[in-house]
Amino acid sequence: MNKPIYVTQPSLPPLEEFIPYLQQIWDNKILTNNGPFHKQLEQALCDYLGVDHLALFANGTIALVTALQALRIRGEVITTPYSFVATSHSLVWNNITPVFVDIDPDTGNLDPERIEESITPATTAILPVHCYGNPCDVERIGKIADTYGLKVIYDAAHAFGVQHKEESLLRHGDLSVLSFHATKVFNTFEGGAIVCPDAKTKQRIDYLKNFGFADEVTVTATGINGKMSEVNAAFGLLQLNGIDKALDRRRQIAANYRHLLHGVKGISFMPEITDTISNGSYMPILVGKDYPLTRDQLYQKLKDHGINGRRYFFPLISDMPMYRGLASANRERLPVARQLANQVICLPIFPDLSDDQLNQIVDRIATIDR
Ligand code: T4K
Numbered sequence: 001m002n003k004p005i006y007v008t009q010p011s012l013p014p015l016e017e018f019i020p021y022l023q024q025i026w027d028n029k030i031l032t033n034n035g036p037f038h039k040q041l042e043q044a045l046c047d048y049l050g051v052d053h054l055a056l057f058a059n060g061t062i063a064l065v066t067a068l069q070a071l072r073i074r075g076e077v078i079t080t081p082y083s084f085v086a087t088s089h090s091l092v093w094n095n096i097t098p099v100f101v102d103i104d105p106d107t108g109n110l111d112p113e114r115i116e117e118s119i120t121p122a123t124t125a126i127l128p129v130h131c132y133g134n135p136c137d138v139e140r141i142g143k144i145a146d147t148y149g150l151k152v153i154y155d156a157a158h159a160f161g162v163q164h165k166e167e168s169l170l171r172h173g174d175l176s177v178l179s180f181h182a183t184k185v186f187n188t189f190e191g192g193a194i195v196c197p198d199a200k201t202k203q204r205i206d207y208l209k210n211f212g213f214a215d216e217v218t219v220t221a222t223g224i225n226g227k228m229s230e231v232n233a234a235f236g237l238l239q240l241n242g243i244d245k246a247l248d249r250r251r252q253i254a255a256n257y258r259h260l261l262h263g264v265k266g267i268s269f270m271p272e273i274t275d276t277i278s279n280g281s282y283m284p285i286l287v288g289k290d291y292p293l294t295r296d297q298l299y300q301k302l303k304d305h306g307i308n309g310r311r312y313f314f315p316l317i318s319d320m321p322m323y324r325g326l327a328s329a330n331r332e333r334l335p336v337a338r339q340l341a342n343q344v345i346c347l348p349i350f351p352d353l354s355d356d357q358l359n360q361i362v363d364r365i366a367t368i369d370r
Pocket of ligand 1: 006007008009010049057058061062083086087155156160165178179180181182183190192308310312
């Protein structure tokens with residue numbers, strides 16, 4: 001069997017390129033707490049992403065938890081069942097009740113048509129996800145939020161570098177939260193960030209991620225330790241040098257998959273979204289009734305051949321034991337999300353995936369009897 005291929009693999013620059021960064025950390029002995037690399041990476045990411053303010057975090061989950069704290073969100077929050085568990089977990093860690101709303105099958109994102117019917121007097125915010133980097137309907141979500149006086153926090157864990165209508169997708173909503181986990185298009189081993197529009201909010205977030213400290217003796221809030229270390233920040237700066245090339249290669253692989261799998265009966269894709277430059281973060285295919293194998297059979301067949309796709313996002317969050325009891329988790333309320341969760345396989349996509357590997361994957365899908 002060939003070497004296993006995983007759903008993703010982080011791109012790593014040559015190790016010797018990282019040594020000078022480590023040398024600087026060894027020389028100045030600042031390991032964390034808003035050190036020089038941390039400051040540099042915050043600025044470099046604002047410049048690269050085209051956003052005004054960004055606060056680095058130790059990971060995306062603690063950034064989500066803190067974003068909800070920063071805006072003092074309480075009560076109920078409307079969110080999607082079709083995501084990684086961290087989205088809903090961040091609500092529960094803040095004693096907030098997630099209210100699951102069904103999704104749009106073309107994007108995997110919250111369906112704006114279904115949001116208003118779930119708003120109650122306890123609703124304070126909407127927490128949508130730009131699933132697979134597909135932009136949410138930011139205009140309509142923004143309008144609903146304005147009408148009902150709700151905050152919007154985008155879980156943008158998949159959306160690094162996505163441009164929508166000629167600007168960063170991260171400029172929408174009150175806050176956007178990024179993940180820089182090893183499996184993401186831009187990684188700092190572990191890491192994350194909150195993107196915010198104004199300096200005052202950024203300051204509150206900076207206090208919250210550092211136990212609430214405003215200065216040596218003043219604690220302004222019950223903050224947490226969510227800081228990114230200098231090693232992670234230095235690695236982020238190095239990674240940023242290669243990000244354009246990495247995104248280009250991802251987009252090329254996505255286009256190749258679409259081209260090569262076009263016409264395979266029973267296999268389809270989500271439509272490409274207009275006015276959007278995607279980041280090729282995930283490569284979801286939908287396995288339909290016309291395909292000779294079920295989704296799970298194809299998933300297993302690929303696995304047997306060393307091709308480790310993933311069923312992101314199966315099971316639905318709303319079907320997990322800790323959420324199942326919620327009224328909004330009722331099976332009948334989420335038919336589109338359920339259907340998608342039962343159809344999707346995310347195929348391997350990462351910059352170092354070779355054309356040979358890609359052809360091998362396509363061949364396994366297109367050729368049924370092997
Ligand atoms: N919101 C959304 C919408 C998210 O998708 C996520 C994370 C978050 C919030 C939370 O952000 P963080 O707190 O994680 O920053 C992975 C990731 O652990 C998770 O970050 C990610 N979403 C989720 C979609 O995928 P798993 O359990 O599938 O990861 P794992 O360990 O099975 O990795 C997948 C494959 O990647 C492996 O089979 C091999 C490869 N891999 C993985 C790692 C960790 C490597 O080659 N190297 C590595 O270091 O959750």
